[in-house]
Amino acid sequence: MTGDEILKVRSLCKSFGGLAAVDDVSLQVRTGELHAVIGPNGAGKTTLINLLAGDLPTSSGSILFREKDITKFPTARRSRLGIGRSYQKTNIFLGFTVLENCRLAAQSRAPRPLNWWRDASSYGDEMKQARRALAAVELADRTDDIALALSHGEQRQLELAMCLATAPQLLLLDEPLAGMGTEESQKMVDLIGRLADSHAILLVEHDMDAVFQLAGVLTVMVNGKVLATGAPAEIRANREVQNAYLGSSDEIL
Amino acid sequence: MIPITLPRTVLIAVGLAAALFPLIGATFYIQLGAKIMIMAIFALSLDLLVGHTGLVSLGHAAYFGVAAYALALISPKYEAANLWLTLPAAMVVAALTALIIGFFVVRTAGVYFIMVTLAFAQMLYSVFHDTKLGGGSDGIYIYVRPELIIAGFKPLDLENPVQFYYFTLILLVFVYAFLHRVLHAPFGRALAGIRLNEQRMRSIGFSVFAYKLGAFVLAGVLAGLAGYLAACQFGFVNPDILAWQQSGLVLMMVILGGMGRLHGAVLGAFSYVLLQEIFSAPALLGAYAKHWQLGMGGLIVMIVLVFPHGIGGFLDIALRRISYRRPSGARTDGT
Numbered sequence: 123m124t125g126d127e128i129l130k131v132r133s134l135c136k137s138f139g140g141l142a143a144v145d146d147v148s149l150q151v152r153t154g155e156l157h158a159v160i161g162p163n164g165a166g167k168t169t170l171i172n173l174l175a176g177d178l179p180t181s182s183g184s185i186l187f188r189e190k191d192i193t194k195f196p197t198a199r200r201s202r203l204g205i206g207r208s209y210q211k212t213n214i215f216l217g218f219t220v221l222e223n224c225r226l227a228a229q230s231r232a233p234r235p236l237n238w239w240r241d242a243s244s245y246g247d248e249m250k251q252a253r254r255a256l257a258a259v260e261l262a263d264r265t266d267d268i269a270l271a272l273s274h275g276e277q278r279q280l281e282l283a284m285c286l287a288t289a290p291q292l293l294l295l296d297e298p299l300a301g302m303g304t305e306e307s308q309k310m311v312d313l314i315g316r317l318a319d320s321h322a323i324l325l326v327e328h329d330m331d332a333v334f335q336l337a338g339v340l341t342v343m344v345n346g347k348v349l350a351t352g353a354p355a356e357i358r359a360n361r362e363v364q365n366a367y368l369g370s371s372d373e374i375l
Numbered sequence: 376m377i378p379i380t381l382p383r384t385v386l387i388a389v390g391l392a393a394a395l396f397p398l399i400g401a402t403f404y405i406q407l408g409a410k411i412m413i414m415a416i417f418a419l420s421l422d423l424l425v426g427h428t429g430l431v432s433l434g435h436a437a438y439f440g441v442a443a444y445a446l447a448l449i450s451p452k453y454e455a456a457n458l459w460l461t462l463p464a465a466m467v468v469a470a471l472t473a474l475i476i477g478f479f480v481v482r483t484a485g486v487y488f489i490m491v492t493l494a495f496a497q498m499l500y501s502v503f504h505d506t507k508l509g510g511g512s513d514g515i516y517i518y519v520r521p522e523l524i525i526a527g528f529k530p531l532d533l534e535n536p537v538q539f540y541y542f543t544l545i546l547l548v549f550v551y552a553f554l555h556r557v558l559h560a561p562f563g564r565a566l567a568g569i570r571l572n573e574q575r576m577r578s579i580g581f582s583v584f585a586y587k588l589g590a591f592v593l594a595g596v597l598a599g600l601a602g603y604l605a606a607c608q609f610g611f612v613n614p615d616i617l618a619w620q621q622s623g624l625v626l627m628m629v630i631l632g633g634m635g636r637l638h639g640a641v642l643g644a645f646s647y648v649l650l651q652e653i654f655s656a657p658a659l660l661g662a663y664a665k666h667w668q669l670g671m672g673g674l675i676v677m678i679v680l681v682f683p684h685g686i687g688g689f690l691d692i693a694l695r696r697i698s699y700r701r702p703s704g705a706r707t708d709g710t
Contacts, residue, residue, distance in 0.1 A: 175578060176577075177574070177577075177578065196577070196582075197577040197578055198576075198577050198578075198580050198581055198582045198583070199580075199582075201577070201578055201579055201580030202580045206579075207578055209578075213572065213574065213575050213578075214572070214575065215568055215571045215572050215575065216571070216572075217571050218567075218568075218571070222564075225564075226564055226565070226568050226579070227579040227580075229561050229564065229565065230579050230580035230581050231580070233561060233565070233581070234560075234561045234562075235561065235562045235565070235585075235586065235589065236562070237560060237561065237562075238553075238556050238557050238560040238562060239556065239560070240560060241559045241560065242559060242560055242561040242563070242564040243559075245561075284575075284579060285579075287579075288579050288580055
């Protein structure tokens with residue numbers, strides 16, 4: 123079931139010098155809905171995620187999260203409000219154990235910066251939250267390994283687990299399947315499918331099988347602009363999209 | 376992962392050795408011991424930034440220096456100052472200085488951070504060097520050391536070299552244990568996260584600026600403690616104690632001992648002061664003692680080349696070898 127619009131993006135623009143990387147993009151994401159953004163390389167999908175997460179400042183336009191204008195909020199504050207993001211290029215604490223990666227993420231919800239008398243690992247709630255996140259991505263048996271020792275696919279799973287450990291309401295997933303094998307990919311698709319029941323998700327992904335399997339709504343971006351938004355079936359039937367991005371041949375869909 | 380301290384047995388043994396050291400009786404060596412421990416507190420405070428947060432400061436002498444000047448300026452001229460008043464006051468001065476400078480510098484990173492910390496420290500150096508505030512380039516003498524009095528009773532007489540030695544030893548143990556605690560607490564784990572991946576810390580919801588500023592102020596306060604003790608021990612302050620050479624010296628100690636390890640900072644201070652004594656002793660090196668910096672510099676370059684993780688890093692590997700040998704020995708017995 124889809125609920126309220128948790129994220130509303132209005133006429134968002136980002137230009138680097140003369141180049142409009144994101145140009146007048148508007149979209150909505152609802153709770154319980156997986157909204158996928160697709161488009162060829164250079165369409166501005168990752169820039170869009172960076173703008174929504176606060177890793178890049180916007181040039182103009184506005185971002186509303188739970189009816190609150192967060193356009194000017196710094197990254198950390200957006201995270202604390204309930205926006206979790208994963209990175210296209212794995213971005214974890216390579217020198218920490220798998221558990222510590224997630225525990226630190228959970229710590230951000232109860233930071234206790236001035237309580238110096240107890241070990242960080244002695245707080246049961248955060249440890250539980252970290253273990254729950256690791257169980258969700260099926261890394262529960264790797265908790266004590268150093269993150270550096272994980273395979274690429276496992277590091278992608280950890281990336282997502284860290285995001286989950288912060289208990290977000292909205293997930294911004296930037297190509298979670300990048301560089302994964304077929305079997306790993308399918309596991310990740312199943313996981314994202316389960317997460318979509320209880321989270322609002324904005325997914326950027328190149329794997330079209332995964333996108334059409336998961337998405338309730340699709341937005342197609344080309345050259346920083348939104349070309350079309352709609353249900354997967356509508357997008358599939360859209361001539362413009364087929365010409366611009368999906369290729370003229372119908373059989374790939 | 377880097378072990379941030381040594382095994383407890385080793386620490387207790389070192390602590391005992393330090394506690395028994397004054398029994399040798401020679402005042403010169405007892406004072407040298409106190410000097411090493413003061414520099415160890417200074418190096419520990421800098422390593423909180425360099426080794427544990429990833430902020431390489433080249434202006435750390437500023438906080439050491441302002442606390443030393445604070446003691447000199449608030450001490451009455453011919454009688455003892457009250458330690459319970461002057462020590463907290465000196466640390467507050469160091470904290471405020473670090474808070475103001477930190478507010479500007481922790482926004483920068485990498486080589487810019489190195490340059491602005493250096494620039495701020497040199498500004499303070501100029502203030503003390505070129506104005507009459509702290510006696511100009513001549514500095515100020517502290518004729519009488521502060522008094523430690525608890526309810527009319529004087530447990531330690533700081534004028535006595537042996538008792539001053541124990542006073543610094545107690546404070547070094549306290550600072551070491553305190554930092555050990557802080558680094559294991561949520562605050563310290565957040566600093567470790569910032570050192571490894573600042574961007575990721577932001578995206579999981581940490582205000583990186585606030586944590587860095589907190590670390591900067593805490594490091595400044597502890598440097599202030601070291602500066603206060605140094606002013607007590609040497610009986611005078613002059614602008615050199617907050618010059619860039621002093622900042623470079625303590626950074627060298629941290630690197631020599633091995634960054635990111637509490638014992639590294641202590642080892643670095645110990646080795647540096649000791650090497651300096653050896654290389655500058657005319658009794659050992661005759662006329663070459665005048666050029667001690669040449670030999671000392673060469674040796675430090677060698678040590679850093681041979682032990683890329685400092686003396687502390689070498690020690691960690693050596694201790695790990697020893698503790699591994701036992702189980703592998705048991706295995707050969709079994710076969």
